[in-house]
Amino acid sequence: MGYIPQDMLENLRNYKYRGADKSLVSRFVLNPFWTWFVTLWPTWVAPNTITLTGLSIVIFNFATLLYYDPLYLTERDGYTDPPRWVYFSWGIGLFLYQTLDAIDGKQARRTGMAGPLGEMFDHGCDALNTTLECLLASRALGLGRSWWTVASQIATLANFYLTTWEEYHTGVLFLGYFSGPVEGILLIVAIYIVTGFCGPQVWEKRIWTTLHLENLPYISRIPNLPLNEAFMVFGALGLGLNIFHSYMNVREASRAPGGHPHRDSRYSPLTLLLPFVASTALQVAWLSHPEFNDSWIINSASFVPFVCAWGLQFAHQVGRMILAHVTGTGFPVWDWIWIWSVIGAVDANLPRLxxxxxxxxxxxxxxxxxxxxxxxxxxxxxxxxxxxxxxxxTNYLGIACFTVRKKDEHGVWKSVRPESHKLA
Structure with a gap:
């Protein structure tokens, strides 16, 4: 039994990706590099293979965290500082992920393999990367197992959900002047590099003290937060701006004549933000164990697998949203994968309930x-x-996922002949 209704399969042939990238860094710095870098890949390499390679690099980076900091996953209160080169490898790995994630679309156009499968695969890998990088960045910032890491997870997932929700209602993937996939990733790469040179302890310094501004009259009235907590506040402000811009884009598309043809008219767009709020509330309720000081999960080795499970459930949730976008089906309001989290949250809160x-x-x-x-x-x-x-x-469109092949009218697999070596 598949996820796509039979009567909606034809919409796969009509799907066309639409994007709008306003980032100056992307336009004038990174895009020329990406345009050159994709030419290094032979046209027999499938776009999804490039995407999966990028995710594999991030998974390897995550494995180095668990290998060099085993106490993070095994001891309640323990940490082991990884070697400094590990942080540099995280920065290199994330930059490579960003690069490969950017050129897979260009490779798809070079090979004539652009379509809904690439959209689904790309966003699926992005969803998994979001949680893995949240754990890596929080460890590099010295936040470890804490509510700050939980807040970082919520903020990063909220950004991703908003972008997907916006694309569903507008039909366009918008990237603003400061976006997570471009400037956000570069900022995290910079954090890894600084941590590699100075160690995670550098982020415990106070922001105004570090900038020698603590004695200024007006600055002294603002809390002198540690650098890592100040970074979280900065992220919250960025999230607020993204919420505003996403809302305005969806509002404009909803008011356009006829709206977007794939928009689910059964619900107001704003109500479709509630599934994310509900799923996040479930995870926080489970973490907020009322019987004990703080929470067993946050203070224990269960924290990392808990966040990973949360990330996989989120990837399933947004994956169904993207699938609804490319097939023109209704918005997935409820996701059955939350059931086990409901059980965990209710069981943990029985003393309160x-x-x-x-x-x-x-x-x-x-x-x-x-x-x-x-x-x-x-x-x-x-x-x-x-x-x-x-x-x-792949069965309906007669294409392969990891090779540049298509079925002809006789059902025989044949290599795709590149339509053009010029990049779109």
């Missing part, structure tokens, strides 16, 4: 088991989604 102890999470060990089971279920659910969607699209 019914004044009885949790039934499942009765000890740190049992809590860890529930978290790891949630991670496995979330991984299998997302893997099933990816497999079925790729199967549906």
């Amino acid at each position: 019914l004044n009885i102890p949790p039934l499942l999470q009765t000890s740190p060990r049992n809590t860890a088991i529930v978290v790891w089971v949630t991670l496995v279920i979330s991984f299998l659910a997302y893997a099933r989604f990816v497999t079925l969607v790729i199967s549906d699209i």
Whole structure:
């Protein structure tokens, strides 16, 4: 059983990607580099192979965190500072991810493989990268297992959700003058490089003290936050601007004659932000265990698998949103993958709800088991989604996912002849 209704498969042939990038850095600095870099790839390399290569680099970076900082995943209060070169490798890896993520579309146009499969695959990898980089960046900033890392996860996922929600209602992927995929990534690369030179302790310094501004009359009235917390505040301001711009773009598209043809008219656009609010509230409620000081999960080795499970559930959620966009189907308001998080959150909050102890999470060990089971279920659910969607699209359109091939009218696989070596 696939995810795409049979009567909506034809919309796959009509789908065309539309994007608008206002970033000056992208236009005048990175895009000329990307245009040159894609020419280094042979036209027999599939665009999705390039995308997957970028995600594999990020997964390797995440593996180095777990290898060189094993206490992050095994001890309640322990940390081991990775070697300085690890932080540099994270910066290089993220820059390579950004580069490969940018050229896969160019490669698709070079090889004549542009279409909805590339859109789905690209955004799916971006969704997974969002959570992995959140954990890496939080570790580089010295935030570790804390509510600041949770806040960072919420902010980064909210940005991604807003962009997907905006694209669903407008039909256009908007990137503003300061966007996460361009300037945001470069900023995180800079954080990795600084941490590589100075260590994560540098981010514990106070911002006004570091800038020698703490004695100025007006500045002294503003809290002298540590640099890492100041970065979180800066991210919150950026999120607020993105919310405003996304809302204005959706409002303009909704008021246009006829609106976007794929917009789900059953719901007001703003109400379709509630699924993200609800899913995020579930995760925070689970973390906010009322029976104990702070939370077993935040203060324990269960934190990393918990965030990874959260990220996989989010990837499933936005994956269905993107699928609805490329097929013209209704907006996915409810996602069944949240059920296990509902169980975890309700069980953890039974002392608050019914004044009885949790039934499942009765000890740190049992809590860890529930978290790891949630991670496995979330991984299998997302893997099933990816497999079925790729199967549906490739079978209907007669294309391959990781090779530059298409089926002819007789059902025989043949290599695609590049339409042009000129880049669009």
